[in-house]
Amino acid sequence: MIFNSLIYFCAVILPWLIVIGLIVYFLFSKKKVANLRLLGLSFFSAILAWFLASLFKYNFPSLRPFEIYNNLEPLFVTGKGDAFPSGHATFMGALALGVFLQKRKLGLIFILGAILVALARVLAHVHSSLDVIVGLLFGALVAVIVLVIYYKRYPR
DSSP, X not given: OHHHHHHHIIIIIHHHHHHHHHHHHXXXXXXXXXXXXXXXXXXXXXXXXHHHHHHHHHHSOBOOHHHHOTTOOOSSOOOSSBOSSOHHHHHHHHHHHHHHTTOHHHHHHHHXXXXXXXXXXXHTTSSOHHHHHHHHHHHHHHXXXXXXXXXXXXXX
């Protein structure tokens, strides 16, 4: 029971807390301009990655683990036929790497959070390992591309 509560927390609530945490970090930071760039580029990367992943998954349906294996019960209600790639993992991967590429120490916390979210979604039987690994990697790739384009256009 407590294990399921922990999985649910990491899969559903933790992503919101990570997003709120980044906003709070910005609000209490002293370097508003630099941290506004951190916030903007990280969120832009995450939203763009999530949007692109959503386009893919809704045009190329894929089954979730509980749809494939009758003995698996999802821990919470979720959609069907839209498993690959995990939108949560994609969003969190882009957000985490977007932060990491700008602020290493803070980014490590976000990377840990992204991994916890991805792992919890597998343990909740709403995604396979492949769904979340590809999601994390795709999100990270989008963040790298966004930051490379930004810094080529606006060098430090």
